[in-house]
Amino acid sequence: MxxxxxxxxxxxxxxxxxxxxxxxxxxxxxxxxxxxxxxxxxxxxxxxxxxxxxxxxxxxxxxxxxxxxxxxxxxxxxxxxxxxxxxxxxxxxxxxxxxxxxxxxxxxxxxxxxxxxxxxxxxxxxxxxxxxxxxxxxxxxxxxxxxxxxxxxxxxxxxxxxxxxxxxxxxxxxxxxxxxxxxxxxxxxxxxxxxxxxxxxxxxxxxxxxxxxxxxxxxxxxxxxxxxxxxxxxxVGDPPMNFIDCTLEASGDNWQLTNDSFKISMSPELIAKFKGKNGDLSSGPMEVVLGVRPENFIITNEKGNEESFPGEVYVTEPLGEDMIVDVTIPKNKLKLKTSVDLDIRMGDKVWLEAMKNKIHLFNRKTQQAYF
Ligand SMILES: Nc1ncnc2c1ncn2[C@@H]1O[C@H](COP(=O)(O)OP(=O)(O)O)[C@@H](O)[C@H]1O
Ligand SMILES: [Mg+2]
CATH class of the missing domain: 3.40.50.300 (P-loop containing nucleotide triphosphate hydrolases)
Known part of the structure; x- marks a missing residue:
């Protein structure tokens, strides 16, 4: 041995x-x-x-x-x-x-x-x-x-x-x-x-x-x-995960992640995971960090569902099959990975949506993950 x-x-x-x-x-x-x-x-x-x-x-x-x-x-x-x-x-x-x-x-x-x-x-x-x-x-x-x-x-x-x-x-x-x-x-x-x-x-x-x-x-x-x-x-991951400062707030069973650009409602599964890690909103909203990997955004030319939010293409980097796209949203620049077939260029307005089953959430103070 x-x-x-x-x-x-x-x-x-x-x-x-x-x-x-x-x-x-x-x-x-x-x-x-x-x-x-x-x-x-x-x-x-x-x-x-x-x-x-x-x-x-x-x-x-x-x-x-x-x-x-x-x-x-x-x-x-x-x-x-x-x-x-x-x-x-x-x-x-x-x-x-x-x-x-x-x-x-x-x-x-x-x-x-x-x-x-x-x-x-x-x-x-x-x-x-x-x-x-x-x-x-x-x-x-x-x-x-x-x-x-x-x-x-x-x-x-x-x-x-x-x-x-x-x-x-x-x-x-x-x-x-x-x-x-x-x-x-x-x-x-x-x-x-x-x-x-x-x-x-x-x-x-x-x-x-x-x-x-x-x-x-x-x-x-x-x-x-x-x-x-x-x-x-x-x-771990390349390009690295995007970190976006957000506030997590609850009104009844309706929990939302909000910032200047978007509102994302939290599914019961995500709320359960948050609570499972001793997450607690009983004393009011909480400052958190949303983590989304570049490949976990859906990017489209037109508005998708009500949770998609707008941004502007800063630059595109085609890499054969994949394309890395930098998108600016208020207070943030995000890195996305998508197919090179998507027809977008610098300056275009695009719509983004985070894949909810792939998002991560961190305590902003301790940087520990809830999920
Ligand atoms: N012989 C040494 N004397 C003093 N400090 C050292 C010595 N070797 C490593 N260190 C320090 O210990 C820390 C860890 O070094 P090291 O184990 O070489 O890290 P890594 O291999 O991850 O780069 C660093 O701050 C480095 O400067
Ligand atoms: Mg070394």
Whole structure:
């Protein structure tokens, strides 16, 4: 078993609290992503798991063993960093064989050969084994760096932004490769990235962090569709969710979200969800934030139903099939995603309607989600 457990883990660098009371469990054989903006404590967390950084408080377990005091080389992990350093004067084969030659366990030459060839085959770099790093492309070099990590077949892989520096096309390619690789090897993977698309597309589960604090731990679907707060809602999704300040008010059973541009009535289901999260309007209207993803607006040239509201097209960005449309409404500019077939241009008046089963609502003060 190679689950990884963090119990109330803290990392302090002097006065800086880089990781704050982090508890999470990465399951055996799971592809687990640590996601968050730069400086949120991802690398510190990973380095503590690897043993490269002391744990200030709390404990980390690999399998059932507390590893706080276990040397990195005895943790049965392999780590791949963004800045992989291959030995320039060694061939690809020698680079990949290196961890087997210097490790604690000794391997015979034929075992080393088997393992290197097996890893090279998985990574499709068999034909490059006699080359030197400078004779490879960036993506090929990165695969060698990953190969060097997998030859030992460790219990856990730790990867810190391993593909962040690659160009966009190669990054997309490597996303698929890494996900495939993890399923083929069937080992536990903890993968750090600041790129929400990487996390959403590769992970079984995502732990999303901000300012050293775990915000939400869940499947990509849960993170995307049931974000627990405004930070998570805004961090995941591209273009990001629109946030619109509104007032929530009730007159009898008639609950409405209002602002300068629109009135949206709340269905009984939404009211029940709001109340289920201790939402309470008994002491009068409440300041809230409505969240609508760009793809969750219906946009038309003419007024739709009585809840649709007008705006003006600020700019359109056709992207092949989809089109991103910026629309100004009083006090706000919204980003919408629609079909490129919609005939609208800059300056046009359009009508918008939020898809009610897709909207989110946040407490403006605490930024916590009601739904
Ligand atoms: N060795 C260090 N000494 C002091 N502060 C550090 C050190 N390493 C990281 N930090 C600080 O800890 C915080 C978290 O850093 P890090 O874990 O590298 O975040 P991330 O990987 O998410 O970008 C940041 O504020 C960073 O400046
Ligand atoms: Mg980092």
């Amino acid at each position: 190679a689950k990884v457990t963090l119990n109330h883990v803290w990392k302090r660098y002097g006065k800086i609290e880089a990781v704050i009371d982090l508890s999470a469990e990465c399951k055996d054989r799971e592809f687990f992503c640590l996601l968050g903006p730069s400086g949120c404590g991802k690398s510190s967390t990973l380095r503590m798991i690897a043993g490269l950084e002391e744990i200030s408080e709390g404990e980390i377990l690999i399998g059932d063993t507390v590893v706080n005091k276990v040397e990195p080389k005895d943790r049965d992990i392999a780590m791949v960093f963004e800045s992989y350093a291959l030995y320039p004067h060694k061939t690809v084969y020698a680079n990949m064989a290196f961890p087997l030659r210097v490790g604690k366990r000794s391997y015979t030459n034929s075992e080393i050969k088997d393992r290197v060839h097996k890893a090279a085959k998985i990574l499709e770099i068999s034909e490059f084994l006699d080359r030197y790093p400078k004779q490879l492309s960036g993506g090929q070099r990165q695969r060698v760096a990953i190969g060097r990590a997998i030859v030992r077949e460790p219990l856990v892989f730790l990867m810190d932004e391993p593909i962040s520096h690659l160009d966009a096309k190669l990054r997309t390619h490597m996303r698929g490769e890494l996900k495939h690789l993890q399923k083929v090897l069937n080992h536990t993977m903890i993968y750090v990235t600041h790129d929400q698309l990487e996390a959403m597309s590769m992970a079984d589960r995502i732990a999303i962090m901000n300012l050293g604090i775990l915000q939400q731990l869940g499947t990509p679907d849960e993170i995307f569709n049931q974000p627990v707060n405004q930070f998570v809602a805004g961090f």
